Amino acid sequence: MIDKVTRLEDLGSLVSDGDSVALGGGWFANHPMAAVRQLVRNGTQDLRVITVVGSIDIDLLVGAGVVSHLEFSMVTLEAFGLAPNVRRAIEGGLIGFTEYTGLGLLIALEAQGRGVPYLPYRGPFGSDIPAHYPEIYQSVQCPFTGEELTAVRALQPDVTIVHALRCDAEGNAQWDGTSGPDIEMARAARRLIVTCEEIVPRSTIVETAHMTKVPGFYVDAVIEAPFGAHPTSHVPSYAMDAWQIAEYAEAANGEGFAQFVDQLRDESEAEYRSRVLGGDRDRVLRALAEQAVTLEVRP
Amino acid sequence: MSDYEVHELMVARVAAEVDDDGVVVMGSFTPLAYAAYMLAKLTHAPDSFLVGFDAVGMQPIQLSFTGAEAAAYKGAVCRWGMLTEVNSIHLSNRGGVEAVSSAQFDGEGAINLSVIGDFDKPKVRLPGGAGAAEVIKMYRKMVAYFGNHNSRTLVDKVGFVTGTRWKVDAEARAAAGLQPGPIVVVTNLGVLVRDDAQPFRVESVHPGVDVETIVENTGFELRVPDSVPETTVPTDEELQLLRNSIDPFGTVKFDFVSGKDRLAYLKGVLDREWKRAEASLQ
Numbered sequence: 001m002i003d004k005v006t007r008l009e010d011l012g013s014l015v016s017d018g019d020s021v022a023l024g025g026g027w028f029a030n031h032p033m034a035a036v037r038q039l040v041r042n043g044t045q046d047l048r049v050i051t052v053v054g055s056i057d058i059d060l061l062v063g064a065g066v067v068s069h070l071e072f073s074m075v076t077l078e079a080f081g082l083a084p085n086v087r088r089a090i091e092g093g094l095i096g097f098t099e100y101t102g103l104g105l106l107i108a109l110e111a112q113g114r115g116v117p118y119l120p121y122r123g124p125f126g127s128d129i130p131a132h133y134p135e136i137y138q139s140v141q142c143p144f145t146g147e148e149l150t151a152v153r154a155l156q157p158d159v160t161i162v163h164a165l166r167c168d169a170e171g172n173a174q175w176d177g178t179s180g181p182d183i184e185m186a187r188a189a190r191r192l193i194v195t196c197e198e199i200v201p202r203s204t205i206v207e208t209a210h211m212t213k214v215p216g217f218y219v220d221a222v223i224e225a226p227f228g229a230h231p232t233s234h235v236p237s238y239a240m241d242a243w244q245i246a247e248y249a250e251a252a253n254g255e256g257f258a259q260f261v262d263q264l265r266d267e268s269e270a271e272y273r274s275r276v277l278g279g280d281r282d283r284v285l286r287a288l289a290e291q292a293v294t295l296e297v298r299p
Numbered sequence: 300m301s302d303y304e305v306h307e308l309m310v311a312r313v314a315a316e317v318d319d320d321g322v323v324v325m326g327s328f329t330p331l332a333y334a335a336y337m338l339a340k341l342t343h344a345p346d347s348f349l350v351g352f353d354a355v356g357m358q359p360i361q362l363s364f365t366g367a368e369a370a371a372y373k374g375a376v377c378r379w380g381m382l383t384e385v386n387s388i389h390l391s392n393r394g395g396v397e398a399v400s401s402a403q404f405d406g407e408g409a410i411n412l413s414v415i416g417d418f419d420k421p422k423v424r425l426p427g428g429a430g431a432a433e434v435i436k437m438y439r440k441m442v443a444y445f446g447n448h449n450s451r452t453l454v455d456k457v458g459f460v461t462g463t464r465w466k467v468d469a470e471a472r473a474a475a476g477l478q479p480g481p482i483v484v485v486t487n488l489g490v491l492v493r494d495d496a497q498p499f500r501v502e503s504v505h506p507g508v509d510v511e512t513i514v515e516n517t518g519f520e521l522r523v524p525d526s527v528p529e530t531t532v533p534t535d536e537e538l539q540l541l542r543n544s545i546d547p548f549g550t551v552k553f554d555f556v557s558g559k560d561r562l563a564y565l566k567g568v569l570d571r572e573w574k575r576a577e578a579s580l581q
Binding site: 026027028029052053072073074075076078079080082083086087090091093099101102103104106107110121122123124125126127128129132147175176177178179180181182183184213233235236239240242243246280283284287288289290291292293294295296297298 | 326327328337340341345352353354357358359360361363364365366367368369370372373374378380381382385389390409412413418420421422423424425426427428429430431432433434436437459460461462463465476544545553562565566569572573575576577579580
C-alpha cells in the first residue's frame with residue numbers, strides 16, 4: 001500500500017519559500033505547531049500564510065520572519081492580549097495583509113474544494129471589509145429571487161497543514177475534538193500535509209471510520225508529531241499549555257523574543273518536547289483535558 | 300442580596316436574555332459570555348441549545364482557561380466544524396442569542412474589531428472580527444457587553460465597521476429575511492436596548508449609578524425615559540451557582556482587572572487550575 005509517511009525534518013521539501021500556506025486549528029485549539037516550529041527551524045521565508053482564527057502559531061511565524069503576507073479573519077492571544085508580533089508587523093508596514101471576514105474565508109476555501117470559482121452567501125452586509133477587496137468580494141443577485149448576495153472568490157492554498165488525532169500511512173485522517181476550519185482547508189489545497197499525534201495501522205482507522213474527516217486521497221504527506229499542537233490544545237488528548245503561552249507572550253512583548261526563537265531553531269522537535277514537557281507537564285496537560293468538569297442540568 | 304460584584308450582575312443580566320428558542324453559539328472561551336449561558340441553562344433556560352468550540356449541544360460546564368474546551372466536548376451530542384456551524388445555524392436563521400464585545404460599538408449596532416486609525420497603516424491593529432461580520436445580523440438577539448462603559452468604546456460612529464446589526468427595527472429585519480429581535484447592551488453601569496428605528500433607550504441603571512453618568516459616558520444618542528428602573532441584582536441562588544459551580548477559578552473577573560494587576564490575576568487563576576490537575580495525578 002502507498003506510504004506517505006514523511007519525517008518532520010523533511011518539511012522543507014514540501015513547503016517552499018513564497019508558497020501560500022493555510023494553517024489549521026482555531027483559537028488556542030489544535031494548531032499544527034510542530035510544523036510551525038519546523039518552518040521556523042528551516043528558515044522558510046516569504047510565506048503567504050492563511051488562518052481563520054490564528055493565535056500563537058501565526059504570531060510566532062510572523063515574529064520569526066517567515067511571513068511576508070497574512071490572510072486572516074482574526075489573530076489573537078485572547079487572555080494574553082493582542083498578538084504582539086502581528087501588531088508590530090502590520091502597524092510597521094513590514095508585512096502585507098488581507099483581512100477576510102470569517103465566513104468569507106471559510107466559504108472561499110469551500111468553493112475551491114467544490115471546484116467552483118466562487119460561492120454566493122448572505123454575506124457581511126454593512127461591513128467595511130469587502131470594499132477593500134473587490135478582487136475577493138462582489139455583490140451578486142440571485143437569478144431566481146433577485147435577492148442581493150455576496151460572492152466570495154475561491155481560494156486555493158499552495159499547501160495546507162492540519163493536525164489530526166491519528167492517521168494511517170495512506171493519509172486517512174481522524175479528528176475527535178476541535179477540527180475548526182481543517183476540513184475546508186484540506187479540501188482546497190494544492191498539496192496537503194497532515195501532522196498527527198500518532199500514525200496507526202489501517203485497521204485502527206477502519207474500526208473507527210466515523211471519525212475520519214479527511215480520506216487519504218486528499219493527502220500528500222503524513223507526519224507523526226506527538227504533542228504536535230502544543231502549546232495549543234488537542235482535545236480530548238491534552239489541554240492548551242497556558243503557562244507556555246504566557247511565557248511566549250512575555251517574550252514577544254519584551255526583549256526576550258530573539259532568544260526564544262533562537263532556542264527553537266537550535267533544537268529538534270524531540271528536544272523541544274523533552275525541554276518543555278518535562279517533569280509532570282505532559283501528564284498535567286492530559287489531566288486538564290481528561291478531568292474537565294461538566295455540570296448537571298436540573299431535571 | 301447586596302454582596303455581589305459588578306461582573307456577577309452583568310453575567311446575570313446577560314443570562315436573562317438567554318431562552319430556549321434557537322441555538323446559542325459561543326466560539327472561543329470568552330468568560331463572561333460563557334458564564335451567562337451556563338447560568339441560564341442551570342436556571343431559567345434548561346432547554347437552551349448551546350454550541351461551544353465545535354461541541355454541539357453541550358452540557359453546561361465549569362469554566363477554566365485550560366479546561367473549558369475539553370469540558371464542552373464531554374457533554375456534547377455532536378461534533379461539527381466551523382463552516383458547518385455557521386452554515387447550519389447562523390446563515391439558515393437558527394441563531395438565538397449571541398453575546399459579543401468589541402473595541403468600539405455604536406448606536407447602529409456596528410462593531411470595530413479591526414483597526415484604530417488608517418486601515419492600511421493602522422495606529423492599532425486589532426484582532427479582527429472572525430465571523431462577526433456575517434453573523435451579528437443573523438441571530439435573533441444581539442447582546443453586546445462592555446466591562447468599562449466609556450465614550451471611547453461606546454462611540455457615535457465606529458472608526459471601521461468590522462460587522463454590524465445591519466437592520467435594527469423589526470420591520471426592516473423581517474423585510475431582509477432576518478429574525479426580528481433587539482440589541483441589548485449590558486455594561487458595568489447599566490443596560491441599553493434598541494429594537495426600533497429610534498436611538499438606544501436606557502432600560503435600567505445598576506444600583507448606585509445615575510442616568511447622567513450613563514449619558515455622559517456614552518458617545519451615541521440615548522433616549523432617557525422619565526423613570527429608569529434599577530437593574531435586577533443577582534439572586535443568592537445565581538451567586539452560589541456562579542461562585543461555586545460555574546466559575547470557582549474566577550475567570551470572569553479577569554476581564555475586570557486592569558493594568559498591572561491583570562497578569563498577576565491571570566497567573567493566580569492558572570496556578571489554581573494547574574494545582575487541581577496536578578493533585579489528581581497522585
